[in-house]
Structure formats: C-alpha cells, structure tokens
Amino acid sequence: MEHVPTRPRATIVTLSRLAGVSASTVSRALRGDARISKSMRARIMALAAEAGYLPNAFARTLSSGRSGLLGLVLGPATNPFYAMLLEELVTQAAARGLRFLIVHAGGGAIDDATAAALLHYQVDGCLVTSADMSSRAADICATNGVPVVMINRVPRLHASAVSCDNEAGGRTMALHLRGAGHRRAAVLHSGAVSSNGIDRERGFAAAFTEGGGEIAARFDARSTYEGGYDSGRAILALPASRRPDCLFAVSDIIAMGAMDALRGGGVTIPGEIAMAGFDCIPDAARPAYDITSFEQPLATMVQRGLDLLTTRIATPGLPDETVLLRGQLVIRGSTRPAMGAGQVVTA
Amino acid sequence: MEHVPTRPRATIVTLSRLAGVSASTVSRALRGDARISKSMRARIMALAAEAGYLPNAFARTLSSGRSGLLGLVLGPATNPFYAMLLEELVTQAAARGLRFLIVHAGGGAIDDATAAALLHYQVDGCLVTSADMSSRAADICATNGVPVVMINRVPRLHASAVSCDNEAGGRTMALHLRGAGHRRAAVLHSGAVSSNGIDRERGFAAAFTEGGGEIAARFDARSTYEGGYDSGRAILALPASRRPDCLFAVSDIIAMGAMDALRGGGVTIPGEIAMAGFDCIPDAARPAYDITSFEQPLATMVQRGLDLLTTRIATPGLPDETVLLRGQLVIRGSTRPAMGAGQVVTA
DNA sequence: CATTTTTGTGCAAACGTTGGCGCAAAATCT
DNA sequence: AGATTTTGCGCCAACGTTTGCACAAAAATG
16 A cells, blocks of 8 residues: 555545545545436536546446557557558547557567556557557457457457458559559568568559569668668669669658659659659658659558447457558659649549 | 446456455456465466466556556657657556656647546646647646656746757767857747757857857748748848848758758858757658758656656655756758768767 | 563555445426 | 325445564574
C-alpha cells in the first residue's frame, strides 16, 4: 500500500460520501446509466468537477475487464509512411476514447518481454502496422483471444486486416506507364517478406506484360532509400541496351533513392527514364522529386481498421475479415514530360 | 463482471492453489522477494511458466500505485528527427521495463480529454518531446504530482529537461562557416515558439557576428520542409547585392527545403551559397543533400531523460533538473567545396 | 537447555471500480 | 382502492495484486 504523501485524489467513494449516496450510484451517474435520475446525475457531475475527480482506468479495467487500451506495433518510422499512419491512428483512436500502448517501433525484431507486456496491460485489441515479420506480438495476442487487426499488411492466421488494394494499384500504375508509351520496365521491390510489395509488383507485372510491355529487370530495394539508391546505381551500370525506359518502385521511399542515384548519374527523369512510386508520402511530392505515386486511402484505412477492432472487442469470436480499399493514382512530373501540378486519376 | 467465455487466465490465486501456499507467497516469489526460500521460489516459477501465468498490470497498479506506464507526447513525426527519437525512446524504455502510453503525436494541439487520459491511466511519469507549445499534458501532470521530463525542449515550470546544448551548437556552426571564409549569413529559424530554434540561432548569430560576419537576413521556416523551401525562394528573390553567402537552418528539414529551392533556382551549393542544418537526420546525409549538420547525442539524451524520470518516480519531490548535452559538428559537402565522406568534429 | 535472532510463510485488508440483485417509493394501471 | 409496473438507489461481492503484520519453525546465541 505504501502511498505517497501527496493529497489523495478524489475517488468514487469520496464523491459518494460528499453526495450522501452509495458508490454504485456515483459510478452509474458518471457513466451516464439510464437508471439514475437526471437531478442526481447533475448533482454528482457537479461534485465530480468541483472535486477534480479523475476516473481510475486501472480499477475500472480490473472490474470490467475492458482496458480501453490498444497495443500498437509500428513499423520503421524512418519511412514517412509510418509516421503518417501513426498520426492518423493516434488521432482517430483518441476520438473513440481509445489509447495506444506502444509496444514496438522500428524495424528490428520485437522482443518477447515487450510482446508479453501487451497481455500484462490487458489490451483490448492490437493493431499491427509493421510490414515485416516482427509480428510475434500478433501471435501472442491471437493465442490469448485478443483481437488483432493489421493495417497495410497481409492478414495472418487469426487476424483481420485492412489494406490498400495493392495489386490493383500496381496494375493501375502499369497501365499509366504503358499508356505513356513505355515498354521496358524495371521493378524495385522490397524483398520476399513484404506482402505489400509482392502484391504491388504482381499487379504491375501482370498488367504491364499483358499490355505488351516487358519487365526488363528487378532489384531488391529493401524498402529503404538506400536500397533504392543502390538499385538506381545498379541500373546506371547496365549496358545501354538493357536499360529500362521506366521504373516502378513499390514504395516512394525507394523511388526517391533511385531517382537521386539516376539523376546523379546524369539520367534525366522522366526524359530517359520515367518513374513511379507508391504510398504518396509528402516527401515524394516535393518539387525536387515530384514522383508519380499511388495514394493509399490512409484515413479510411485507419477508420476501417479501428472499426474492425472495436467490433471484435465488443463481440468476441467474430470471424476474421479482410478489407481491401481502393487507392488512387496521382500523376506527377516523374512520368509526365510537361510540368504542372499533380493530377489525380481514380484507380 | 460479465466475463467473456474464454478460459480464465492463470492468476496468482490459481498458482497459490496449485502450489498449496498462500497468494502472498506466490506474489513474493514471483517478484523475487528475498524472504522466500530458494526452493519455494523455483517451484513457483516453474508452476507459473507451466500454467502460462501472466501478471495483471492493472491489479498490480491498483495495489501498489505504480503503473510502469509513461505518458508520451511526441512531436510531429513528419520531421524524421522525431521518428528517430521515438525509436530510441521505445527501445530504451522497454529495456527498463517501462511502456509508453502514447498520448499525442503530431503537430496539432493536444485536446484536453486526451491529456486527462494520462491521469486516468496513472502514468508514473510523462515524457514530452514536442518542440512546440502543445504541452497541456505537461501542465496536467505537473499539477497532479506526476514528474515530467522534456527532451529536446526547454523546461517549463515543474519539469526537468534534457537537451542538446543548442546555443553551443549554433556557435560551433558559426565558427565553422566563418572559418570557411563566409561573411554574410542568412538564418532560417523556426518561429518564436521553438526554444530550440531560438537558442540555436542566438548561438549562431553571436559567434558569427563576433567573428566579423554579418547576419544578412532571417526567415521564418516554420520547422518544415515547405517553410525551408519558401525561404529558399525568398532568398532567390533577393537582389544580388543582398544575397547571403551562407545559410544556417535551425533544423535539417528546413535546410533540405531551402537547398531544393536554391538549386531549383540555379544556385550552386556550396559554391554560391554554403549551407548548414541541425539534427543530423539521415535524410540530410543522403548524397543528394549531403548537408553539414550538428548531431544531437540522441541515445544519451534519451538515456538521461529516462534517468531523470525514473529517479523522480522513485523519490517524489526531487528538484527539477536541466541537463545540457554536447553534440558534434558533422561536416559534409554543403559547406565544403571538395567532396568526400562526412567528417566529424567534436563541438 | 533456555533464550534471542533469523527465516519463511500465512492472514487479511486494502486499491477504485463495476454490476447483479434486492427493495423501497413513486407512478401507472385496473 | 388495490394491483402492477416503473424508477431510483443501495448493498455487496467480485476483479488480481501488494504489503503490513503476525507467527511458527529453524538457527544461532548465551
């Protein structure tokens, strides 16, 4: 018990004494239970405000079983896409009265003690946005009956997921490039572990070759700027005959690296090589890059993700669900000879 | 109580029955209390492992008063610096058995309900990294006896702080530029609210003018890429006679924007205008930018920040403390005619 | 062997909140 | 006026853990 010598905070019991009613009445009044009379409710609310009452989420959780806490496993925040996702998540969750217990951020693997902390804190659900394999946390949740929703990630066993229709996005991009007359594409992918990247490439390759184009080369760009840069240099090293006339990077961060490398090697963009990315991160929209990209409907993804989670928290045992959302093509200077503001084409 | 129909998790009581001892013994054994015999402890640990026992942090908090939770108010994650900070924070906190309740992320103001949630969840302490004024959360904590530590931010009333010696950093940068022969500097600051930016500029301006240089212009770059870009364009619009020969941006993200704008206007860097930033974010180190910067000792800052917090949690009422850490100058191509790998000079 | 000290364990009372159930008083219906 | 429903509230037992205190047994001391 050893309690610090600060003035004890007002509790429900304090208020109940002040109001001369029982603790349960106070509890119900505060929570807006219909069984409490209007007048009593008003009186208690006033008292609570005056006393500076703050509910104790821990006591509530212990008693009710619901913590109002969501576990969050965030991908490498060095990719601005995850930074955007984080902001959107925190904002929307707060609007629903949910808070995030942040479990992991970054590319590294998530250690077991950290993953277990999720359960210690009785998270109601868990949101995983990491694109890579660090979903130990998801497994732990799944085996303990905690609903898991993945955003921007392929669903695993016992998890729902919402993501952009990556394959359609890749296809749209292929049509766009083919439509601009490009025939030989290089693809900068993100390795074998990223389902997003794989889907995007599959859609792109299918539509591009079906449309009479050719996938001239593939490079593993590791979902990083550096990977993109290295790939760009590899393209520079290609004999002129094997050079692609356009390039599809499965994420903008890759595209940025590739563009810098290519430009550094004297290649003009889109003149000699047109290029396109994916994600529509703000960085890629900057005048210095101005990269055509495919925009994921971030706000909607987050909204639907939280929907999936809250419904599964409310009624356990609901079957898993996968939501695929349409994104839109955003055409910019990197695939368009004439310059001007980016224009939007719905995919 | 309505409890979900899942198999109830093992609790201390469960274990106590299994072991044929009291709950208190189990609790003490689990926590490593010295009063419990080695053999008993081993037996209980084995039992706990077998039963898949997971401690209930909420019950523990309710009883002990310590939650193991830290509130986190994060700055705009769109600035990669905060992304770096986030990763470092989460990693180091996890190593200490502390978790973050994420309260806010992003540039916007923090709403009261969210800030109050900090107290609902009984956070032991609060870490604020936001550079701007959105520290409503900090006030709430302070008035409720929850220790607050700010990282990369000037301390407020009732808060400790750890930050880089921004003024010294600015001064170092000034000496570097003066040493390279530059005389007329433009400063890209981040507005009146950012104490970091103000300190950096003060140090820079003092040392630059003392060294015989002149501050030719100032622009408010709002701590964003766009702000930097706009400032760069403003510089381009300056008559040749009033053009600076070097530029100090109080953060790298600003410097990047400015560099893109200047280059876009045909200015060679560092030939016509040399430029320096601050923070040493990875983006600014890319070959396409290669911006001289001042590196904050991020890992140490986080470590000391958590130190400050944990000691104040352990012994309430400790006086506030401000820790200033030295950073180091990292010279890159943007201030050096000859090209090559970045070199490091301790400030 | 009779003390005192140590060591190991149990008991029971919190911590603040919730929710099932019970029960009066008031309101509505015969 | 009685019978029934509704309304409004209180009682009490959880939820899982910690911790002050008591207390027996074992060990060390005289």
